[in-house]
Structure formats: structure tokens, C-alpha cells
Amino acid sequence: MTTTTMSTSSSPALRMMRLRPRSAQERSKIRAAYMLLAPFLILFLCLIILPLGFTLYLSLYTEPLIGPVRFVGFDNYVRALTDPVFLAGLGRVLLILFVQVPIMMGLALLLALSVDSGRVRGAKAVRLLVFLPYAVPGVVAALMWGYIYGPDFGPVSQIGRALGFGSINLLAPENVLGSIMNIITWSFVGYNMIVFYAALRSIPPEVIEAADIDGAGAIRIAWSVKLPALRPAILLVTVFSIIGSFQVFAEPSLLQVLAPSSIDSGFTPNLYIYNLAFAFVNNNYAAAVSFLVGAIIVVIAYAVQLTSSRAARR
């Protein structure tokens, strides 16, 4: 998406326009604008800013079971940065980010391009079927896949045994992260495909025709014409996926019951935060970890956007 210039209105004429006295009509327009914004601003303040502020406040204190509440400054943050459980969880979501996200995006791109090329029969049906998993609630998806992965009675194992491979335990400690990545890919590839497909639909057909006339095959068109046009959509999907990867919670939380030896209470940062607050009754440390994770997400997402817009300008 092209960035609108917001900070470059340095022309003296524009500045003069802002400084000159307003007419009554203009003032009432400005008042109306604020009033229309007010409901959102109030909700934003109460549901986002205030809880964030309270969480920040909590993260600076500690409240032991015995003893008074104490101010500890950044101790909780320092502890988080040296906490092996937190760092292991962070490592896992980074693995999800660098392995699962490219695979899923590649798959979504491939599907969107194929469906858009017009060469796939029943494209509408394909789109619907691929999108269907996104409509399945996350909890249901995790439970369903938990059954499918079951070492004794899950279909995967049963097929494996029928084919002579023996029982495959997809929930074993060495396999469980891959299994979770599979669930996430299954759930979101349809959604991402639709985003790409919508972006592809908005490419002017003349451009495609021109490339066609020049003698480009379907694959060449996809590579040189469609992909560059998809750059904004790819950026959007990347940013959403970064945020989503860091927040993986439902799958490990639900699969933990089935595979307690594979998934501990700090398997991903969000699961760790949840258990810190509710199991280890440490709201303060949980608050610090959440802020830390939030900060990391913001930094990475911003970095991605920055690199992308720099690359776009080149």
C-alpha cells in the first residue's frame, strides 16, 4: 500500500491554513467530528489503554502470598529475559514464525495463483473448501486434530499401522511442534488465500493481457506480473502472521491434556503468561512477560513494515 504523506505538510501555505481563525461553521464541523469519534475513543480508552496501563503498573510490583506488595521496578523484566522457560517458549514461536509462516504463505500464494489463473475447474468449490477450515473455531480444530493425532485410535496412526509403519506418535515431544504448525497452517491457509485472491482480482486485466500478448506463459505472468502486484497483500499477511505466531495459545493449551509429557506450562509465551497468572498466582510477573512479548511483536512487525516500504521505494 502506498504510504500517505502525513508529516511532510511543511509548506507555509498549509501552516497558515491551520493557524487562521476558524469560522463558526468550521468549528461546529470539528465538534461534530470529535463527537462521532467519542464512542470509539471512550471504548478505546477503557478497554485498551486503561488495562494496558494497569498491566504496566502491575509489572513494576510484586505481591507474594506472604508479605506486602513491593515495588520492584524492572526486576520482573530482567527475570523474564533470563528465564529459561520463557526463552524456550519464545524460541518455539520463532520457529513457528520462520518455518510455518513461509510454508503457509507459499501454499496460500500457490492456491490463489492457481485459482486465479482460470485453468482450475470448479475454482469456486476449491476456494470454499480451502476456506472452510478457517470457519472452524480454534478450539474445535485443536480438539479434532488431537483426536486425529491420537497414537492408538487416531486415523493417522490407524492408517500408518495398516500400511505397515507402526504407530506414529505425532504428539511425542519431538513431533508436537510440527503437529501444532500443521494445525495452524490448516486453519489459516484458506484465509490467506482469499486475501491474495482478492488482491489478484484487483489487477487490471489489461496488464495481464499485455503480458499474454508479449508471449508470457502462465507461470511467467504469475512471477513477473502478479507477484509484484501482490506485494502489499503479502506484507499484510506477513504482519498478521507474525502477530499470530507469537500468540499461539489454543493449540498447546488443548493438546496439553492429551500429551502432558510433550507440552509444559511454558510451551509458548501466551501459555506461560496464562499459567503464571492463574496457576503460579504471579500476576505481576505475568504482566511483565506480556509487555515484553508485546514489545517484541511491535518491534518485529514494525521492522518488517519498514524494510518492505524501503524495498518498495527502491
Place this chain on the structure above:
Amino acid sequence: MKSKHIPHRLLVAAALFTGFSVALTGCAGSSNGSETEASDRVSQAEIDKAMSTETTITYWANVPGLQEYVDRFEEKYPAITVNLEEVADRSVKLRTALDAGTGAPDVAQIDIQGVPSYIVNGDLLDLRPYGAEELGPDYVDWAFEQMKGAGGEVFALPWDSGPVGMLWREDLLAEAGIDGVPTTWEEFAADAETYKAETGQYLGVFGAETFNVLFWQKGLQPFSYDGAETVGIDVNSDEATAIGAYWQDLISRDLIATDPGFTDQWFQGLNTGKYASVFSAAWLPLFIQEPLADTVGKWSVTELPQWEGEAAASGNYGGSANAVLATSENPIPAYELVKFISHEQENAKSFAINQSLFPVLKSVLADADWSGKTDEFFGGQAINEVFAEISSTVDPDWQWLPFNDAFNTSLGDDVGSQVEVGGDIVAGLNAWQETLTSFALENGFTIR
């Protein structure tokens, strides 16, 4: 770049900031529970007055069919209205309400294992002024002891329990050539080997949560809490690690299954004969009747295998109690409800027969109607009698730690993660000792 807008924005930011500070200072400081004084006895006149004054109290509990008991209480005391709320995730919601200072009920059902976790925060009301201490001898010793505080306060009345025995598929044992159920752990280990060799299936199934019961059975005291600020933690003592090593040996030789309990896998395993036995608290039969429909009549109940040369003993797993929250504004009707639900003979017997809540009242345990009830699922065995006998062998000196959720979660993380082929349970117990100790120290406890 200066313009008229910047000072305006600064003002707004400053206003928000001061708003925060004011709001947040109001949240500073923990809410301490009300102090329970060893106050004088509440007089009968006061009780009568309170029970005839129009009051509404709230009760959080999850037991099917509880509403009819609550209705009977309301009939007995027409001036009192009870709002029974079946709250899912009760311990999380209770903790949140208590931390927030509002929204907590007057009476709540609390897991027996979790009672000290509420005592430590001063969340529960001492029931001695209302006459709770006199009810002590009516209950099995170990259950009533676990309701007590540092100064002898009675913080709850026990409601139901879960003495632990073993369920057996004797037909499967016979097929493997094993003559009779093993009565000692030594025999159990030998039989596990024979059973696997003969049938390729498992003699039993094991999960880390069973360690508490096994430690309890052995007469160990790995956990203690004095009701104030001192805890004792000793899960990696020689005897405890010996028990851990015993199960590690069986698991690493693939003689015992390690499927997590109450999962589809586990129910199917029981139903298809993958395991010939399973640890069972007294409440388990209720949960397995339906999923194990293919095996009706084939199960029997016995006490746990014992260590050679030691007296019969067992432990408890689960069970709940009713308590009055310290924040309650109607302690007298709340206590009367607790007494009605947890102590009234008729109700206790009805809970035992109709809701399958395993009784903690000696009178019900001795009741022939209840204990003589035969169960078709167990081939006509009077299982209540067996569990009642087991209940009398549960050591009354056992204590739990006052941070139950952290306890259970770290048990799963440290020990549960090692309960699988190739794990190291002894290392797990050492790690668990470390986790529990540092949690306790971090939270201001003194370690004995």
C-alpha cells in the same frame, strides 16, 4: 515544528496520566482478608434471629442434582433464599473474585486439596463460633484434620472424599495365567512382567498425579503447612525417590502404560482391555460406567497393593468441602447451609446413594443400606464396603501445600513430563523439589 496543536495534545496526555495515577493508587495495596478472631460462640438466639431474617446468600458448587437439596434448605428456612450457581472453572473464578474484593459468594465448594490455598490468604471464615468444632468427631479423622488452621480454626466442613483403591480385570489376569490379584507392590512388579510376556498388553496405567497417593500410602509427609508462614517440602527424600524409581523401572521396561487419564485414549484403553487394572478413587466408578460399557460385570475393586510387611494403608485423591468465605455478610445463614449440605445425616446418605459422593461422615460409612449396595458393573460386588474399609486406612497426618494450582502445574511440568518411556522420574522429583522450594521462598514462606 511548533503549532497550536502540540500544547493541546500535551494537556490531554497530562490529564490522562494524572487520571491513571489517581486511579491506580486506589488499586495499590493488597486486600487482606478479614481477621478471624477466636471470638465467642454465637448464641442460639442470634442464630434464630438471623435464620428468620429475610436474607439472600450465594452458593457456588458443581454437583448434579444439588438444586433439590438447596430447595429443601429453603423450605426449612423460608426467610433464606439461596442462589445456587453452577460456576465452571470454580477455583479460577473464586480466586479472581477474592483478589478483586467483590463478587465472591457466601458459600463455596472447595477441593479438599485446595483448602490450605484459601487459608493462606485469609479467604475463609473460622466456623468455630458457629459450632463447627463439635462436629469433628462425626467425620473421618483425616478429612476433618485437613480443614484446620494454625490456631485450631475450622475453616470448612468436608463433603465428599476419594479414598484410593484399584480396579481389576480379573478375567484378563486369569487369561495370562496370573492367579489372583497382586496384594503387594513386589508381586505387582512381577505380575506386570508376566502379563506383558503372556499377552503383550499392560498390567496397569500410571500418571504423575498418582505419586501423591503413593507417598500418602507410604506414610511419608512430603508436604506440610503450619497454617501461617512455614511450609515443609520434601518430595525427593530417599523413600519418595525409591517409589519414583520403582515406577520408572516398570515404565522403562514398557510394562505399564502412561496414557494421560480421562482422555479418549485412556477410556478406550480401559474399554478394550489394553490395561488390566487402573488406580481408582472412590468416585471413579461413576465416571467409567458409560465409556466402559463393553466391560460391564468384568471389573472388581480391591485395596491398593501394599509394601511387603507394612500395614494396610492408602491415600485420598479428590473430594471436596464446603466453606464460608470471609467476605460473606451473612455468616450465620451461610454456615447453616454448609452444615445442612455437609453434615445433615439424611442429606449425606442421599448424596452417597444418589449422587455417588463418597461419604466422609462415619455414620454414613457404617450405614448398611449404603455399604451393602451391589453394583452390576462390578459383577455384583458391594464396592462401597471396600472403599469404606480403605477410607479407614487413610493416614490423618497428611497435609497439602497452600499453593495448590502451582503445585499441580509444576507436578505436571517436572514429574509428568518424565512419566514416559525414556524419562527419568527421579530427576523429575528433584526438579519438582527445586520448583516448589523456590516458589515457596519467592512468596515469602519459610521452609522448615
